[in-house]
Amino acid sequence: MGLSLKQLLRIPEELTQLHSTKQARLDQTTSKASLCRRSKHGVERLGNSAAPNQLLLLLSLYSILGHLRWLHPVPDTEDTQRADRHCTPGSSNFTSVLVSTSKNSNFLTNTTVKPICIVTVTDASHAQAAVVCGRRNGVRLRVRSGGHDYEGLSYRSARAEVFAVVDLANLRAITVSTDEECGPTAWVDSGATVGQLYYTVAKTNPELGFPAGECPTLGVGGHFSGGGIGMMMRRYGLAVDHVVDAKLVNADGELLDRATMGEDLFWAIRGGGGENFGIVLSWKVGLVKVPPTVTMFRIPRTLEQGAVDIVTKWQDVGATLLPRDMNMMVILQGRQAVFQALYLGRCDEILPTIASRLPELNATKSDCKEMTWLESMAFIGFAGNTNTSALLDRNIGFHAFFKVKSDYVRHAIDKEVWHKIFSWLSMNGSGFLMLEPHGGFIGTIPTGATPYPHRSGVLYIIQYITSWPTGNEGSTARNWVRNLYNFMGQYVTKSPREAYINFRDLDIGENTVVSDVSTFDSGKVWGRKYFGGNFRRLATVKGMVDPTDYFRNEQSIPPLLQGY
Numbered sequence: 001m002g003l004s005l006k007q008l009l010r011i012p013e014e015l016t017q018l019h020s021t022k023q024a025r026l027d028q029t030t031s032k033a034s035l036c037r038r039s040k041h042g043v044e045r046l047g048n049s050a051a052p053n054q055l056l057l058l059l060s061l062y063s064i065l066g067h068l069r070w071l072h073p074v075p076d077t078e079d080t081q082r083a084d085r086h087c088t089p090g091s092s093n094f095t096s097v098l099v100s101t102s103k104n105s106n107f108l109t110n111t112t113v114k115p116i117c118i119v120t121v122t123d124a125s126h127a128q129a130a131v132v133c134g135r136r137n138g139v140r141l142r143v144r145s146g147g148h149d150y151e152g153l154s155y156r157s158a159r160a161e162v163f164a165v166v167d168l169a170n171l172r173a174i175t176v177s178t179d180e181e182c183g184p185t186a187w188v189d190s191g192a193t194v195g196q197l198y199y200t201v202a203k204t205n206p207e208l209g210f211p212a213g214e215c216p217t218l219g220v221g222g223h224f225s226g227g228g229i230g231m232m233m234r235r236y237g238l239a240v241d242h243v244v245d246a247k248l249v250n251a252d253g254e255l256l257d258r259a260t261m262g263e264d265l266f267w268a269i270r271g272g273g274g275e276n277f278g279i280v281l282s283w284k285v286g287l288v289k290v291p292p293t294v295t296m297f298r299i300p301r302t303l304e305q306g307a308v309d310i311v312t313k314w315q316d317v318g319a320t321l322l323p324r325d326m327n328m329m330v331i332l333q334g335r336q337a338v339f340q341a342l343y344l345g346r347c348d349e350i351l352p353t354i355a356s357r358l359p360e361l362n363a364t365k366s367d368c369k370e371m372t373w374l375e376s377m378a379f380i381g382f383a384g385n386t387n388t389s390a391l392l393d394r395n396i397g398f399h400a401f402f403k404v405k406s407d408y409v410r411h412a413i414d415k416e417v418w419h420k421i422f423s424w425l426s427m428n429g430s431g432f433l434m435l436e437p438h439g440g441f442i443g444t445i446p447t448g449a450t451p452y453p454h455r456s457g458v459l460y461i462i463q464y465i466t467s468w469p470t471g472n473e474g475s476t477a478r479n480w481v482r483n484l485y486n487f488m489g490q491y492v493t494k495s496p497r498e499a500y501i502n503f504r505d506l507d508i509g510e511n512t513v514v515s516d517v518s519t520f521d522s523g524k525v526w527g528r529k530y531f532g533g534n535f536r537r538l539a540t541v542k543g544m545v546d547p548t549d550y551f552r553n554e555q556s557i558p559p560l561l562q563g564y
């Protein structure tokens with residue numbers, strides 16, 4: 001016998017009221033007592049508020065109905081959005097909700113280990129309830145914001161496991177404040193996409209922007225959790241370099257903000273990877289200044305036009321010799337390199353610099369396209385289309401079968417090797433490479449300031465990307481990307497060979513679970529690649545806030561307990 005939808009939703013509503021009252025108090029305290037601190041790495045707002053400890057109350061409320069909610073599918077009657085909140089494999093909308101934001105079709109097959117239930121939350125109290133219910137009933141949670149995880153870990157398990165998905169896609173409010181003492185800020189919910197954030201910020205004030213990723217449908221929740229690199233990183237750093245506060249539901253179901261979670265946990269959630277420390281519901285970010293006109297370049301050069309020479313020279317120029325306002329990435333595919341750049345200013349201001357630093361590119365005024373910053377975000381996201389309202393479309397873009405791996409380069413690779421790399425790009429199953437320069441502001445931030453360690457001395461990050469049209473055709477492409485990665489080992493960073501957590505790759509290691517806890521030693525194998533020396537601190541924070549390893553996946557931070 002299932003409960004009625006009304007009954008099922010009663011508790012979340014009570015919790016909503018409770019949460020709103022507590023939150024109003026929390027907000028009041030924070031605004032009265034908060035302080036601004038301008039550090040050399042950006043603006044930080046220090047909140048000071050009371051912790052809302054709702055755990056005991058939640059536990060008693062859920063003791064009666066919580067268990068039942070996990071066992072009974074909710075009928076798809078009444079208001080669809082509400083019914084979506086709790087769909088199970090028996091619900092007619094289960095598959096559509098599961099695939100709604102899942103980007104990698106590899107993980108939507110019959111053999112995929114899927115959730116027993118998807119909880120689509122629209123309020124903090126729903127996420128709190130999911131944690132408490134999940135723990136009570138021995139069901140782990142995976143958290144999904146935008147569904148872009150390269151290995152699909154936000155909605156599938158690589159191992160046999162009973163889990164539910166907390167889907168934040170409907171928690172996506174964005175509130176911009178332009179009159180704050182510390183400069184303009186925005187609160188953005190995790191379920192918003194970066195495209196929605198760019199649009200909302202620029203429509204509020206076209207002189208403002210935010211430095212985050214290039215694909216407009218990225219979910220803020222997962223993207224910020226792993227760092228967030230993008231076309232303004234040389235000028236402004238990563239998305240997480242601008243996070244000044246956050247709201248998180250921890251492994252005990254408590255709703256915390258920066259002041260109540262403490263600086264260690266606040267440090268860890270800004271780049272330590274999603275699904276480790278709790279469910280981040282929203283983020284407060286400092287906004288950055290953008291000029292009224294920016295310039296985009298998209299310059300293709302074939303091997304015959306000197307692509308190898310230009311790429312070889314670009315390696316140092318892109319990171320160290322171009323101004324911070326200029327970000328020139330390179331996409332290598334087939335016999336061609338495409339140099340795509342964003343300059344935060346007008347064409348005439350930057351052309352002479354490109355001509356003197358990278359004359360081999362032969363950039364001319366006809367390669368420039370001037371536009372607003374918001375249009376440039378659309379241009380990058382939609383391959384040259386500047387329709388900015390498309391940034392609001394959460395469903396735009398691809399669903400594909402793909403595999404990605406990543407590397408960092410600290411010493412320029414020789415020209416002869418680039419010839420060989422180009423020959424890989426003509427092989428069976430070949431995909432493409434994306435090279436994104438670091439240097440500039442991103443390189444000035446100390447390695448330990450956030451969990452993202454790939455800072456000073458990094459020239460660029462490489463993504464090796466391959467895709468295929470149908471599920472059965474992946475083996476050639478997968479082999480290609482893995483073999484190329486092996487070949488590249490001698491030319492990229494070593495000990496550890498660095499990788500970017502947001503470009504998740506299970507090939508580099510998976511946790512071993514012993515006595516129901518992921519082991520530190522197994523985590524070290526992949527963890528040092530993503531986080532370098534910051535991995536131990538992340539594991540220590542995990543040990544403090546989630547010692548029983550409730551929030552876990554195949555590559556989650558293992559808890560390092562005292563006395564380990």
Ligand SMILES: Cc1cc2nc3c(=O)[nH]c(=O)nc-3n(C[C@H](O)[C@H](O)[C@H](O)COP(=O)(O)OP(=O)(O)OC[C@H]3O[C@@H](n4cnc5c(N)ncnc54)[C@H](O)[C@@H]3O)c2cc1C
Pocket residue numbers: 103142143144145146147148149150152153154168190212213214215217218219220221222223224225226227228229230273274275276278279280281502503
């Ligand atoms: C087409 C494409 C383009 C990309 N471009 C860029 C780019 O330009 N720059 C860049 O840095 N990265 C880029 N990425 C990688 C992207 O940043 C990561 O995949 C990121 O994790 C996606 O976040 P999401 O919310 O969309 O994904 P999800 O799959 O929802 O989540 C990713 C991970 O974070 C966890 N998580 C999600 N939400 C939360 C939350 N609220 N609280 C706690 N944990 C959470 C999930 O459990 C999962 O482990 C790209 C990926 C794709 C597929």
